[in-house]
Amino acid sequence: MDATPDCLLPAVALPAAECRGVYEAILTRRDTRGEFLPDPVPDEVLSRLLVAAHHAPSVGFMQPWSFLVVRDPAVRKTVHDAFLKAHAEAALMFPEDKQDIYRSLKLEGIMEAPVNICVTCDRDRAGPVVIGRTHIRTMDLYSSVCAVQNLWLAARAEGLGVGWVSIFDNGVVQRALNIPQRVIPIAYLCVGKIRGYHPKPELEAAGWLPRLPLDQLIHFDQWGNDTADGGLLDRLRADQRAVNEGEFLTDRLPK
Amino acid sequence: MDATPDCLLPAVALPAAECRGVYEAILTRRDTRGEFLPDPVPDEVLSRLLVAAHHAPSVGFMQPWSFLVVRDPAVRKTVHDAFLKAHAEAALMFPEDKQDIYRSLKLEGIMEAPVNICVTCDRDRAGPVVIGRTHIRTMDLYSSVCAVQNLWLAARAEGLGVGWVSIFDNGVVQRALNIPQRVIPIAYLCVGKIRGYHPKPELEAAGWLPRLPLDQLIHFDQWGNDTADGGLLDRLRADQRAVNEGEFLTDRLPK
Known part of the structure; x- marks a missing residue:
């Protein structure tokens, strides 16, 4: 099927359940650290996650990503040792009253998760000149991040x-x-079956930082202009309230 | 609801239609340039897109994003003029035999789309020391990219x-x-109702670059080791073939 204007696919919303699925994955996705189960991830599931990642947007269609599927305990231990070293360094960077809380947080599941996936960005994947990367050099890194988020939502x-x-x-x-110099490691992911999802992000539940009020993160036309569009802001506040009360998926989506 | 181990939400797959919705959004999402319609985006839809963005993962839960909702034609014209200048510069960077193709590509819909959204990253949002950003300074930029991808999938x-x-x-x-210096513009998005979705990415359809074979982007445990897991690679090839033939959503997902 060629992509001529005559054969565009219809731009209609997905059916209600499919649309809800997208929002449900987005709202209930969590960063999992302490809940991994040792069960292997079946090939058919892992394959679908990688397909999701590979269909991320990429600048100039360069598809700069590669995926290292890491199961070898020795390789994972090297990465885990690097984590332990950095984690100890990081604790000392926080104000003294926060150091104990920081140290008590479980921040990774490198050894417990059955598989780790490193998502990379090959900056030379499509030659030196890439459509859309000519003026903003970081665009290829951002493409690989989009692949990470696709994988994450598919996993949810x-x-x-x-x-x-x-x-x-x-x-x-x-x-x-053994990643070559021209290739940047973008994300090191622990992936697996888990005991469950936390209802809220763990740092929010632990009182480390609150969820920011979304309506205060909106500007109209220029930074600092937050008064131009009361209708949208009212709607945002009502939507955020519905998320907090667990009613967004049932009450705020098209039926 | 506190996030104690006793009240984890069950880690089960979404129901089949909801799960399919996630994959359908991922596979049919496109970068839209030439198909925007002038119809305004209703507040209730725009609000849901911003809720989706705001529930992206963020390093140390810092939520570094802000959203500039840009409708003012004068502001958009300034951005469009910047595009025209850079676009002319970019054309000259390509090999001569590709310059005409490059110039013929429609690469933005800044003035045609009813609304533009600039997603930013405030590097000081949560103070100087952020959990997870202590050793990789770009993590906050990546969080804002995750917000972009959430918004994009919700829009689809x-x-x-x-x-x-x-x-x-x-x-x-x-x-x-008028964005302050400490805040980085991450993505400038054109958003709106459209005439339709291209069946394939436009750069793929135009023959600019092919879709890369996913099985050649996989490494096992170390870069360059591509032979360790034939089962996964076979599965990937079959899944990618199903995507190409439009059969992934019907044939390759759990029922």
Whole structure:
């Protein structure tokens, strides 16, 4: 099927259940650290997650991502050791009254999850000049992040957990996985079946930081202009309230 | 509801239609440039897209994003002028035999789309020390990209189009929208109702670049090791073939 204007696919909303599925995956997705089960992830599920990632948007269609599927305990231990070192360094960076809380947080499941996936960005994937990357050089990195988010949402749809570990020296990961210099490790993900999803993000539940009021993050036409569109702001507040009360999926979507 | 281990939500797959919705949004999402309709986006739809974005993962739960909702034609014209300048510069960077093709591509819908949304990243949103950003400084930028991808998938679920414009000097956008220095513009999005979705990405359909074979983007345990797991690779090839033939959503998902 060629992509001529004559054969566009209809731009209609997905049917109600399918549309709800998208919002449900988005709202109930969590960063999983402590709930991994040792059961292997079936090939057919892992394959679908990778298909989801591969169909992310990419700048100039360069598809800069690769996926390292890491199961070898020795490789994972190297990464975990890098985490332990960085985690200890990180604790000392926080104000003294927060250091104990920080140390008590479970922040990764590298060894417990049955599989780790490192998503990378090959900056040379499509040659030196890429449509859309000519003026903003980071666009290819952002494409790989979109692949991560696709994978994460697909995993939620499949009932799996994903945790993104970022507390280590990226160079250690690069060497542990033998990743070439031109290729950037973007995300190190722990993936697997889990005991359950936390109802809220763990840092929110632990009182580390609150969910920010969405209506205060909106500006109209220019930064700082927050008064131009009362209708949208009212709607945002009502939607956020419905999310907080667990009523968004039932009450705020098209039927 | 506190996030104690005793009240985890069950980690089961979404019901079949909801799960299919997630994959359908992922596979049929497109970067829209030339198909925008002038109809306004209803507040209730725009609000849901922003709720989806706000529930992206963020490093240390810092929620670094803000959303500039841009409708003012004068502001949009400034951005469009920046695009035209950069687009002309970009054309000259390509090999001569590709310059005419490049110039013929429609790459943005800034003026045609009824609303533009600039997604930003406030690097100071949660103070200088952020959980998970201590060793990889770009993590907050990546969080804002996750918000973009959430918004994009929600827009697909709602039947809307989104186009990410990256061909301009980011400094011009920063000044046109009066965005403070500490805040980084991550994505400039054109959003609206559209005439339809292209069956394939336009750059793929135009022969600019092919879809890469997913099984060649997989490594096992270490970069370059592509032979360790034939079962997964076979599955990936079959899944990718099903995507290409339009049979993935009907044939490859759990019933």
